[in-house]
Amino acid sequence: xxxxxxxxxxxxxxxxxxxxxxxxxxxxxxxxxxxxxxxxxxxxxxxxxxxxxxxxxxxxxxxxxxxxxxxxxxxxxxxxxxxxxxxxxxxxxxxxxxxxxxxxxxxxxxxxxxxxxxxxxxxxxxxxxxxxxxxxxxxxxxxxxxxxxxxxxxxxxxxxxxxxxxxxxxxxxxxxxxxxxxxxxxxxxxxxxxxxxxxxxxxxxxxxxxxxxxxxxxxxxxxxxxxxxxxxxxxxxxxxxxxxxxxxxxxxxxxxxxxxxxxxxxxxxxxxxxx
Numbered sequence: 001x002x003x004x005x006x007x008x009x010x011x012x013x014x015x016x017x018x019x020x021x022x023x024x025x026x027x028x029x030x031x032x033x034x035x036x037x038x039x040x041x042x043x044x045x046x047x048x049x050x051x052x053x054x055x056x057x058x059x060x061x062x063x064x065x066x067x068x069x070x071x072x073x074x075x076x077x078x079x080x081x082x083x084x085x086x087x088x089x090x091x092x093x094x095x096x097x098x099x100x101x102x103x104x105x106x107x108x109x110x111x112x113x114x115x116x117x118x119x120x121x122x123x124x125x126x127x128x129x130x131x132x133x134x135x136x137x138x139x140x141x142x143x144x145x146x147x148x149x150x151x152x153x154x155x156x157x158x159x160x161x162x163x164x165x166x167x168x169x170x171x172x173x174x175x176x177x178x179x180x181x182x183x184x185x186x187x188x189x190x191x192x193x194x195x196x197x198x199x200x201x202x203x204x205x206x207x208x209x210x211x212x213x214x215x216x217x218x219x220x221x222x223x224x225x226x227x228x229x230x231x232x233x234x235x236x237x238x239x240x241x242x243x244x245x246x247x248x249x250x251x252x253x254x255x256x257x258x259x260x261x262x263x264x265x266x267x268x269x270x271x272x273x274x275x
Contacts, residue, residue, distance in 0.1 A: 001107060001108045002105065002106070002107040002108075003086075003106040003107065003108070003113075004081070005081060006035075006037075006038055006079050006080065006081055006086070007037070009035040009079065009086075009106075010035055010036060010037065010134050010137060010156060011034075011035060011128045011129060011132060011134055011156060011157070012032065012033075012034050012035075012128065012129040012132050012156065012157070012159055013032070013033040013034075013035065013113070013126045013127065013128050013129070014030075014031060014032055014033075014126070014127055014129070015029070015031035015033070015044075015124055015125065015126055015127075016112075016125045016126075016127060017123075017124065017125040018122060018123070018124045018125075019122065019123045019124075020120075020122050021120065021121045021122065028047035029044055029045060029046055029047050030043075030044070030045045030046075030047065030211070031043070031044045031045075032044075032161070032199050032211070033126070034154055034156055034159065034160075034161045034199070035079060035156070036137050036138070036139045036154050036155075036156055036253060036254065037137055037139070037253050037254055038078045038079060038080070038139075038253060039076075039077070039078050039079075039139035039141075039152065039154050039253050040076070040077060040078060040079045040088060040154070041074070041075070041076040041152060041154050041161035041162075041163050041197065042073075042074050042075050042076075042088075042197075043072075043074040043161065043197045043198075043199055043211065043212075043213065044072060044073035044074055045072050045211070045213075046068075046071050046072070052065065052215035052216070055215055055216045056216050056236070056240035057216060057236055057237070057238060057239055057240030058190050058191075058193075058194050058214070058216075058236075058238050059190065059238050059239055059240070060216070060240070061189075061190050061193070062186075063180075063186055063189055066180050066183075066186075066189040066190060066192070066193050067177065067180055067181070069193040069213065069214075069215075070175070070176040070177040070179070070180040070192070070193055071176075071177060072094055072197075072213050073094055073095055074093075074094040074163070074197040074213060075088070075090040075091075075092060075093045075094065075163070075197075076090070076091055076092040076151075076152040076154075076161075076163035076197070077089045077090040077091040077092070077152075078091075084105070085103050085104060085105055085118050086103070086104060086105070086106055087101060087102060087103045088102040088103075089102075090102065091141065091150060091152065092150055092151070092152060092163045092164075092165045092195070092197075094176065094195050094197055094213060095175065095176050096169075096170040096171060096172050096173065096174055096175070096176060096179065097172045097173075098172070098173065099173075100119060100120070101119065103117070103118040103119060104116055104117045104118055104122075104124075105118065111127070112125050112126070112127065113125070113126040113127070113128065114126075132156075132157045132158065132159065133157035133158060134156065134157060135156075135157065136155060136156075136157070136254065136255060136258035137155070137156045137157075137254050137258075138154075138155055138252075138253060138254030138255050138256055138257075138258045138259050139152065139153065139154040139155070139252075139253040139254060139259075140152070140153050140231065140249050140250075140251065140252055140253070140256055140259060141249075141250045141251035142231060142247035142248065142249060142250060143247065143248045143250050144245060144246065144247055144248075145230075145246050145247070145248055146246070147167060149164065149165050149166075149167060150164075150165045151163060151164040151165065151233075151245075151247060153222075153224060153231075153233075153259055153260075155202065155258055155259055158201060158202050158203070159199070159200065159201055159202065160199075160200055160201075160202055160207055160222070160259075161197070161198065161199050161200075162196065162197075162198045162200075162207075162209075162222055162233070163195075163196065163197045163198075164195065164196040164235075164245075165195060166191065166192065166193075166194045166195040167191065167194070168188070168191040168192060168194075170192050176192065176193070179192055180192055180193065193213075193214075194214070195213060196212060196213055196214050196217060197212065197213045198211065198212040198213070198214070198217055198222070199211040199212070200222065205260075206221055206223070207221060207222040207223060207224060207260065208220075208221055208222075209221070209222060216236065216240070217236070220234065220235075220236070221234060222234060222260075223260065224259055224260030225260055226249075226256065226257075226259070226260060229248065229249050230246060230247060230248060230249065231246075231247045231249055231259075231260070232244050232245060232246055232247065233245050233247065
């Protein structure tokens with residue numbers, strides 16, 4: 001049965017397999033895809049976990065750490081359907097931008113959601129967490145007031161994902177690993193991998209990070225707080241010191257009061273976001 005609407009995708013998905021046209025197959029990577037009303041965030045990490053003992057900040061990463069982190073993938077954006085294919089439009093991407101669109105068809109085969117690429121003949125198998133609640137479902141897109149950095153926050157049920165873009169963009173058309181290998185200094189390599197895509201649980205109002213492209217973020221509380229058309233989140237500065245980030249809300253999807261502590265937010269809720 002072929003899917004025909006983004007609304008059928010809401011929830012938390014995990015991938016069990018991807019097969020590429022050349023026959024290569026990956027069944028071991030940890031892949032999470034959280035789909036909201038339209039907004040989506042995706043985190044893909046290699047199976048062989050690197051050891052990051054006692055790290056507290058981006059400045060503590062070695063060049064070997066940066067090389068391992070550069071193998072990760074993930075993005076934040078929105079999912080749209082044109083009547084034939086689904087497209088995942090990326091606003092934030094952990095890997096450098098490419099000229100290829102992320103487009104495919106989706107169909108059920110038993111209890112497996114099969115994604116088949118349109119432009120590249122890959123096949124992915126996805127499994128929805130059937131035990132996870134579908135509500136609340138809400139998202140915001142963000143822009144940092146001082147740094148002009150983009151971010152996105154998405155919650156579905158009792159889980160959330162947060163994405164923050166890097167300040168130093170890698171060269172397009174190359175892999176992030178290639179960019180890190182060519183970095184002129186350790187500081188530049190650290191800046192290249194300083195793109196956060198985090199996953200976590202919402203319990204008793206606390207947004208706790210349990211997986212992240214930045215290993216020192218695991219265990220941290222994001223603690224989003226709304227005030228008027230602004231949002232703040234907790235983070236770490238480059239040296240590991242506590243940092244509060246201040247965001248302008250540029251788009252809203254669903255009911256934003258479900259995304260954290262509510263101050264005086266001017267609600268601009270829409271079915272699939274707004275600007």
